[in-house]
Amino acid sequence: MLNVAIVAGGDSGEFGISMKSGKQVLSHIDREKFNPFLIVVRGKNWNCTVDRKKIPIDKNDFSLTIDEKKIRFQVVFNAIHGTPGENGKLQGYFDMLGIPYTSCDVTTSALTFNKSFCKDVVASYGIKTAKSIHLFKNGDHAVKRILEELSLPVFVKPNNGGSSVGMSKVTLEKDLNDALTKAFNEDTEILVEEFIQGRELTCGVLRTEGQIVSMPVTEIISRKEYFDFEAKYKKGLAEEVVPAEVSRYNSERCREISQMLYEKLNCKGVVRFDYIFTGEVFYFLEVNTVPGLSTASIVPRMARAHGWTFSELITRLITEVV
Numbered sequence: 405m406l407n408v409a410i411v412a413g414g415d416s417g418e419f420g421i422s423m424k425s426g427k428q429v430l431s432h433i434d435r436e437k438f439n440p441f442l443i444v445v446r447g448k449n450w451n452c453t454v455d456r457k458k459i460p461i462d463k464n465d466f467s468l469t470i471d472e473k474k475i476r477f478q479v480v481f482n483a484i485h486g487t488p489g490e491n492g493k494l495q496g497y498f499d500m501l502g503i504p505y506t507s508c509d510v511t512t513s514a515l516t517f518n519k520s521f522c523k524d525v526v527a528s529y530g531i532k533t534a535k536s537i538h539l540f541k542n543g544d545h546a547v548k549r550i551l552e553e554l555s556l557p558v559f560v561k562p563n564n565g566g567s568s569v570g571m572s573k574v575t576l577e578k579d580l581n582d583a584l585t586k587a588f589n590e591d592t593e594i595l596v597e598e599f600i601q602g603r604e605l606t607c608g609v610l611r612t613e614g615q616i617v618s619m620p621v622t623e624i625i626s627r628k629e630y631f632d633f634e635a636k637y638k639k640g641l642a643e644e645v646v647p648a649e650v651s652r653y654n655s656e657r658c659r660e661i662s663q664m665l666y667e668k669l670n671c672k673g674v675v676r677f678d679y680i681f682t683g684e685v686f687y688f689l690e691v692n693t694v695p696g697l698s699t700a701s702i703v704p705r706m707a708r709a710h711g712w713t714f715s716e717l718i719t720r721l722i723t724e725v726v
């Protein structure tokens with residue numbers, strides 16, 4: 405039986421969400437095939453709670469010692485959203501130890517976590533993205549330059565963020581400066597991006613049995629102005645329609661683009677490509693390489709619509725890498 409380390413937590417504002425994802429994986433993983441341990445990674449404290457006792461992880465070899473017995477892990481199930489699980493940092497550590505994991509590698513994680521760099525690469529494959537400016541702290545981020553190059557409304561977001569933290573939609577020129585400050589409080593680099601009016605569609609893709617497979621396209625309908633933090637995690641503020649009510653042709657196009665991007669970006673595990681669909685064009689927004697896996701999350705629902713239980717999805721993700 406394989407010892408599986410489900411890593412959760414992390415150092416971003418998505419800690420709580422990641423804990424929910426991790427616990428959901430722990431409760432659904434097939435225990436006839438796998439022996440799971442939930443490992444909480446928070447700063448330098450990495451622990452596993454066994455019989456109500458917090459046991460520290462030995463970072464030299466990512467092992468656990470319970471009653472003088474050393475437990476090693478054959479595989480890591482990555483459920484950390486944001487840093488260090490989604491940006492390549494933890495991937496580098498596991499690569500050095502030679503432990504396989506269920507998510508993208510160092511390069512792909514680092515690239516895709518950087519919204520601006522990722523958009524440039526995605527655009528190079530012929531996929532449309534919103535016009536934007538990438539700004540660095542201490543650099544020149546004059547409001548004047550933004551207004552010269554982009555038209556309002558714009559989204560101002562931390563470049564390496566998630567869960568819509570530190571983000572604003574700016575319609576009036578006078579609000580731009582505050583929005584920049586807010587985003588710079590979360591990150592040393594930010595993205596100012598033109599607003600695209602359209603429907604928000606998302607497509608989950610994974611590699612299973614050696615094949616790249618996309619799951620049914622899903623529409624996100626937010627009752628807030630956009631899919632902000634509250635809309636993401638408060639019940640009733642957003643509705644996810646699986647499968648999305650789009651024509652078969654457009655759903656196929658969305659799945660094809662997503663599968664192509666999965667291959668070109670060299671993704672691993674299950675990832676979610678987000679778009680704004682204007683009725684003609686799919687504008688790539690971002691890719692989530694460690695998407696949410698809690699009961700309320702989109703990926704488990706997509707999997708169900710595809711015909712897989714959550715357990716089966718977990719088994720597929722693990723067996724693909726061991």
Ligand SMILES: Nc1ncnc2c1ncn2[C@@H]1O[C@H](COP(=O)(O)OP(=O)(O)O)[C@@H](O)[C@H]1O
Nearest residue numbers: 534559565566567568569597598599600630631
């Ligand atoms: N350029 C844009 N045009 C329209 N809506 C946007 C744009 N950028 C972001 N949004 C809205 O804001 C939400 C969060 O933005 P996103 O870039 O996905 O950041 P996060 O990583 O925090 O999820 C999106 O789901 C969408 O509703």
Ligand SMILES: [Mg+2]
Nearest residue numbers: 567568678690
């Ligand atoms: Mg998003």
